[in-house]
Amino acid sequence: MTSNLTALVENVITCPICLKHFDQPRMLPCSHTFCFQCIQQMVTDNHGVLECPKRDGTKIEGNNIGDLPLNETVRGLLQLFENPNSSVPLCDRCGTNEAEHWCDSDCKHCFCTKCWDTIHEVGQYQHHKKLSVKDKPLEVPRCGEHNDEDQTLKYWCELCSKEMCGNCQQFKHKDHKFVLVTEYVKSLGEKTENGLQGVQSCVNYRSDRVDKMLTEIEEESQDNQSKVTTAIASIRQVIDEQERILLESVQKTEKDEREKVEDYKRLLQGEQQNLIEQILKFVVVCHDKNPKKILDAKKPFEDYIKATDTKLLELKPLTRTKKHLPDLDALKNMETEIRKIKLEALKYDNEKLRQLITNTTDKSTLNLSSSELKDRDMEIVAKELEINRSLTKLRLFTNQISDIGAQHLADALRTNTTLTDLELYDNQIGTDGLEHFADALRTNKTLNILIMHGNKVKDQEAGFIADKLKTNEKIEPQIRKINEIPYTNPQLTQLITNNINSEYVDFSGKNLNDQDMKIVANELLQVNK
Numbered sequence: 001m002t003s004n005l006t007a008l009v010e011n012v013i014t015c016p017i018c019l020k021h022f023d024q025p026r027m028l029p030c031s032h033t034f035c036f037q038c039i040q041q042m043v044t045d046n047h048g049v050l051e052c053p054k055r056d057g058t059k060i061e062g063n064n065i066g067d068l069p070l071n072e073t074v075r076g077l078l079q080l081f082e083n084p085n086s087s088v089p090l091c092d093r094c095g096t097n098e099a100e101h102w103c104d105s106d107c108k109h110c111f112c113t114k115c116w117d118t119i120h121e122v123g124q125y126q127h128h129k130k131l132s133v134k135d136k137p138l139e140v141p142r143c144g145e146h147n148d149e150d151q152t153l154k155y156w157c158e159l160c161s162k163e164m165c166g167n168c169q170q171f172k173h174k175d176h177k178f179v180l181v182t183e184y185v186k187s188l189g190e191k192t193e194n195g196l197q198g199v200q201s202c203v204n205y206r207s208d209r210v211d212k213m214l215t216e217i218e219e220e221s222q223d224n225q226s227k228v229t230t231a232i233a234s235i236r237q238v239i240d241e242q243e244r245i246l247l248e249s250v251q252k253t254e255k256d257e258r259e260k261v262e263d264y265k266r267l268l269q270g271e272q273q274n275l276i277e278q279i280l281k282f283v284v285v286c287h288d289k290n291p292k293k294i295l296d297a298k299k300p301f302e303d304y305i306k307a308t309d310t311k312l313l314e315l316k317p318l319t320r321t322k323k324h325l326p327d328l329d330a331l332k333n334m335e336t337e338i339r340k341i342k343l344e345a346l347k348y349d350n351e352k353l354r355q356l357i358t359n360t361t362d363k364s365t366l367n368l369s370s371s372e373l374k375d376r377d378m379e380i381v382a383k384e385l386e387i388n389r390s391l392t393k394l395r396l397f398t399n400q401i402s403d404i405g406a407q408h409l410a411d412a413l414r415t416n417t418t419l420t421d422l423e424l425y426d427n428q429i430g431t432d433g434l435e436h437f438a439d440a441l442r443t444n445k446t447l448n449i450l451i452m453h454g455n456k457v458k459d460q461e462a463g464f465i466a467d468k469l470k471t472n473e474k475i476e477p478q479i480r481k482i483n484e485i486p487y488t489n490p491q492l493t494q495l496i497t498n499n500i501n502s503e504y505v506d507f508s509g510k511n512l513n514d515q516d517m518k519i520v521a522n523e524l525l526q527v528n529k
Contacts, residue, residue: 008197012276017042017053027071102136103120159176163181188298199312201439253343282301392421394423398425406433410439457483
């Protein structure tokens with residue numbers, strides 16, 4: 001089992017409370033799973049009521065926890081992971097004892113020690129090659145068309161997408177591109193692992209994001225309630241009725257937003273459960289060491305990953321706008337203003353930014369660099385990404401954009417299919433902001449260039465994030481080297497731009513190097529598009 005798959009399985013079989021492998025994994029109605037002992041402790045600590053620690057609103061009376069079902073999928077995966085050699089074959093001769101040896105000569109059978117000694121102690125059998133049953137070679141099926149020639153299906157035709165023997169490869173599939181079946185199975189396993197890991201990363205990212213949102217909702221609600229109570233206390237007789245109305249408004253908003261987030265979280269939990277089942281299937285297939293079974297499982301795994309990626313793309317991450325109480329300070333001087341106070345979304349606009357976007361004549365390039373833009377301005381820019389289907393280059397370097405602004409941009413990238421170049425260097429984006437982009441770029445394959453040096457992401461953190469983005473071969477290496485300053489040649493770029501409509505461009509005498517040729521190639525690609 002590879003390290004990536006091991007980490008993937010570990011994530012599924014580890015209790016999020018005690019951080020150990022599950023012991024009696026019990027599943028709550030919300031599909032979250034915990035050790036039964038951890039559940040009992042949570043009930044004790046919470047006065048006899050179990051509240052799901054994932055904060056999805058699930059509550060269970062303590063005297064009903066014994067009825068919680070075992071998560072058989074997790075338990076099966078746990079048993080398979082902790083006992084990888086539990087499926088030892090029986091002896092082919094006696095059929096009762098566990099096999100210990102494999103005869104790699106004429107016999108081609110598994111034997112227990114007793115049967116091996118009985119058969120191989122005399123004659124030519126003494127010289128048969130004995131291997132541990134663990135080292136038994138993989139069973140490779142024979143070619144149906146050339147079975148009499150003992151031709152094994154050891155090649156994979158990439159053009160026809162089928163196995164073939166050496167005879168078929170030389171004649172029937174002549175000039176077709178091919179690889180060894182073992183190599184193809186290995187690459188198929190790696191591709192499936194990366195796909196499953198990508199889904200897991202996406203689910204983890206979305207879950208963490210809604211957890212933070214729930215905390216924000218609670219803290220915001222508590223803060224607003226505190227402001228309401230403090231401001232109204234000085235003129236209690238006048239504002240008793242209005243205080244009740246405001247508190248109810250704040251609490252209702254919290255309830256409505258919480259319910260919306262909890263509904264979304266339950267959808268993610270469903271995808272998590274589906275993912276666990278797929279991981280179990282994949283581990284079982286890998287454990288069996290049968291290439292045919294892995295090949296047969298290829299399409300179901302690809303279909304699942306493709307369908308889940310599509311579903312997660314459609315399941316657009318939630319966003320929310322903070323609410324506040326803008327007129328509270330007016331209570332100090334104007335009692336008549338009390339009844340004007342209400343909970344509403346924060347309002348923000350930047351007319352200068354809107355005019356700059358509107359007045360840009362070249363709709364394919366939007367240069368907003370060095371414009372002192374902040375996170376709230378990114379809501380306006382994100383809206384432009386949604387409506388401007390000609391925009392290919394967006395320059396936002398040297399501004400004051402942090403993780404929140406990065407989140408707005410990343411959310412827009414999930415549905416944008418035109419932007420190829422995003423320059424965000426010299427801002428204030430940290431690890432969370434890079435996580436937002438990585439999640440969006442799991443499915444967005446249009447963006448080719450992401451420049452983010454000069455932000456607040458450390459190389460090690462960027463490496464961890466890049467490890468979870470192997471499904472995007474263009475962006476993954478750029479994130480891994482996020483702090484490296486890319487090579488540029490402004491004079492060369494300007495020369496190409498000035499001659500964009502010419503029949504030829506004269507590069508003679510420019511002392512161009514290999515990196516300059518990459519710039520030329522990229523510009524030509526943009527022209528051809």
